Each structure stands twice: as structure tokens, then as C-alpha cells.
Amino acid sequence: MTRRSVVIGAGHYLPERIVENAEFENWLDTSDEWIRSRSGIERRHFAAEGETTSNMATRAAEAALKMAGKTAEDVDAIVVATSTPDLTFPSAATMVQAQLGMTKGFAFDVQAVCAGFVYALTNANALIVSGQADRVLVIGAETFSKIMDWTDRSTCVLFGDGAGALLLEAQDGTGENRDRGILATDLNSDxxxxxxxxVDGGVSTQTTGHLRMQGNQVFRHAVEKLASTANTALAKAGLGAQDIDWIVPHQANIRIIQGTAKKLDLPMEQVVVTVQDHGNTSAASIPLAMSVGVARGQIKRGDLVVTEAIGGGLAWGAVVLRW
Structure with missing residues (x-):
């Protein structure tokens, strides 16, 4: 028998405030058409005053626990992927632990920007496979609205806030790629x-800073690296692109999503897309999209799902799992 990390719950949370593209026209030289044509984004959610990353992560975790029929006391570990924690320390994960009322186990953060959830999922899988934990909450949560330069139209219109969570449980498998659970992972950075x-600031420089991006260069790296890491992870699992039921990509830009699907020779009908409604929520985008995909009835038990992401670092990677 082979110990597998199986998804038994998914959940997400989005702040109440919805910001349509047209709102940016009030202070930026931009338009709804300009934003849609370059990114596919139509709207995004912004956290309310006092609404923090850990608050949103907790709400997403509660939804995942509810779907799984579990409580916080059933969880051994929490891994939160975020680049926008509430405080420099302690970790957002320990704050979620406290907010959930979880009094045992352990919790920690992972920081790999937009690739953060793929990194967190890989770490959680290792904890389960090694026997360190039987159930792990893996959460992606971000408040990127707090690090935007609102005078930079090339970046501030792209990002949003939110959180998504998966609950993983150790289950026995046969060791074959027909098993449910995480089948293979692939991580990279350069x-x-x-x-x-x-972000042009940080603790050691005693500045908060704002997000800076060379969009064209990121795009150039993204499509090639995302398709490559997806293929590598599939090969590790003894599978190919023809076996995929769903791609759940990092939701950064519709053109990157389309380009990656094309490289994998898959139709967009097999891609879960939420970027139009959420914008780029960084580490939150994949679990958010997974939860929405389940709620829509797209992702079903037994489906082969490939998820991939690239972010600052550059850091990128992919996970192959059977739902």
C-alpha cells in the first residue's frame, strides 16, 4: 500500500467589496476595455478596512472543513501560502490555528509569491507521505491590495484579495496513478x-514598498515554464497531457492561461478559469479556483487535475492529483 494525500474538502472566501474595472477610470488613464483586452480581468475583490490575510484564510479553512465534515481538532497541521501576512511574525498560519480553535499540531507559512500554493501543497504532501501528519489544511491567502502602487496602471488593475483552502487526508492507495490524491509534484526557482x-521594500530596509513588475518579461517566461513544469510532473506520475481532465492554473492573465493550454494541446473547455471575477490573487488563486470549480460542478471525484503557477523569484511548479 502507498500513503497518499487526498483532497477531502475545499473552500474559499472573497471580501464583500467588488471593484469593477470601470472604477479605476476615476483616477487612472485606463479603461475597462484596456484591462479586459490585456488580462481578461473584469473585476476583483478588495479586503475591507481591518480585514486581514489570516481572517480570510480562516474563513476559507472553515469552508473546507465544513465540506469535509471535519473540525479543527481533526487537523494535525496548517500550511499557509502568502506573501502578505498580517505581521512580520508570527506566521499567519499560527493565527489561523488560533482563530479555528485548534490547540494541537503545528502551523507555518510558505512564501513563494504566486507559486506559493503549489509549494505549500508539495510541503503538505511530504508531511503526509512521511507520516508527520494525517490531515493538513493547505491555504492560500493574500491581501495584495495593501501593496499596490495606485499610480501604476500596469500593475494595480491586475490584483485582488481572497483566500482558498484544501483539506488533505492520508489515505491508502495502490501506488499506481489511478489512485486518488497527489500523484506527483515539481518545483523550480531561478x-x-x-x-x-x-516588492521594493521589506523589513531589513524598513520600508513597506510596492509591487513592481516587468509584465512582458514575466509573460515570456510564464507560458514556457508553466507548460514545462506541468509536463514534468505528469511524466513523474507516468501520465501525459491526454490524461488530464482539468487544468487549474494560477489565475494571473487569460493570455498566459490560453498560451499554456495551447502548449499542452488542451482545449480551454478543460481549464478552470476564474481570473475574470477575481483578478490575480497570487497564492490564493489556485485553491480559490479549485473551490469554485468544485462548486460549479466542473471538478468531480476521480478527475485528474493539474495545477501550475509561476511567481516572483522567479519560482514555479506544478502538482498532479486525482480528485
Whole structure:
């Protein structure tokens, strides 16, 4: 028998405030048509005053627990992927632990920007496969609206806030790729490309900073690297693109999503797309899209799902799992 990490619950949370593209026309030289044509984004959600990353992560976690029919006491570990924690320390994950009323186990954050959830999922899988934990909450949560430069029309219109969560449980499998659960992962990074996507501030510089991005360069790297990491993860599982039921990509830009699907020779009908309603929610975008995909009736038990993401670092990776 082979120990597998199986998804038993999914949930998400979005702030109440919805910001349509047209709202940016009030202070930026931009338009709804300009934003849609370049990104596919139509609207996004912004956190309310006092609404934090850990608050949203907790709401998403509660939804995932409810779907699974579990409570916080059934959870051994929490892994939160975020680049926008409430505080420098302690981790957002320990705050979620407290807000859920979880009094055992352990919790920690993972920071790999938009690739954060793929990294968190890979770490959670390792905890389960190694026997360190039987159930792990894996959460992506971001308040990117707090690090936007509202004078930069090339970036501030692209990002939004939100959270998504999966509950993973250890289950026995046969060791074959027909098993449910995580079948393969692939992680990569290349720090030489730091200047393509970063925040120009931090603790050691005693500044908050704003997000900076060379969009054209990020796009150039994204399609190639996303298709490559997806194929690598599939090969590790002994599978190919023809076996995929759904791609759940990082929701950054519809053109990147379309380009990656084309490279994998898959129709857009097999891609879960939420970027139009949420914008780029960084580490939250994949679990958010997974939860929405389940709610829509797209992702079903037994489906082969490939998820991939790229973010600042550059960091990128993919996970192959059978739902």
C-alpha cells in the first residue's frame, strides 16, 4: 500500500467589496476595455478596512472543513501560502490555528509569491507521505491590495484579495496513478530573475514598498515554464497531457492561461478559469479556483487535475492529483 494525500474538502472566501474595472477610470488613464483586452480581468475583490490575510484564510479553512465534515481538532497541521501576512511574525498560519480553535499540531507559512500554493501543497504532501501528519489544511491567502502602487496602471488593475483552502487526508492507495490524491509534484526557482517581479521594500530596509513588475518579461517566461513544469510532473506520475481532465492554473492573465493550454494541446473547455471575477490573487488563486470549480460542478471525484503557477523569484511548479 502507498500513503497518499487526498483532497477531502475545499473552500474559499472573497471580501464583500467588488471593484469593477470601470472604477479605476476615476483616477487612472485606463479603461475597462484596456484591462479586459490585456488580462481578461473584469473585476476583483478588495479586503475591507481591518480585514486581514489570516481572517480570510480562516474563513476559507472553515469552508473546507465544513465540506469535509471535519473540525479543527481533526487537523494535525496548517500550511499557509502568502506573501502578505498580517505581521512580520508570527506566521499567519499560527493565527489561523488560533482563530479555528485548534490547540494541537503545528502551523507555518510558505512564501513563494504566486507559486506559493503549489509549494505549500508539495510541503503538505511530504508531511503526509512521511507520516508527520494525517490531515493538513493547505491555504492560500493574500491581501495584495495593501501593496499596490495606485499610480501604476500596469500593475494595480491586475490584483485582488481572497483566500482558498484544501483539506488533505492520508489515505491508502495502490501506488499506481489511478489512485486518488497527489500523484506527483515539481518545483523550480531561478533567483537571477528577481527584478522581473518584486516588492521594493521589506523589513531589513524598513520600508513597506510596492509591487513592481516587468509584465512582458514575466509573460515570456510564464507560458514556457508553466507548460514545462506541468509536463514534468505528469511524466513523474507516468501520465501525459491526454490524461488530464482539468487544468487549474494560477489565475494571473487569460493570455498566459490560453498560451499554456495551447502548449499542452488542451482545449480551454478543460481549464478552470476564474481570473475574470477575481483578478490575480497570487497564492490564493489556485485553491480559490479549485473551490469554485468544485462548486460549479466542473471538478468531480476521480478527475485528474493539474495545477501550475509561476511567481516572483522567479519560482514555479506544478502538482498532479486525482480528485
Amino acid at each position: 533567483g537571477r530573475h528577481k527584478d522581473l517581479l518584486y
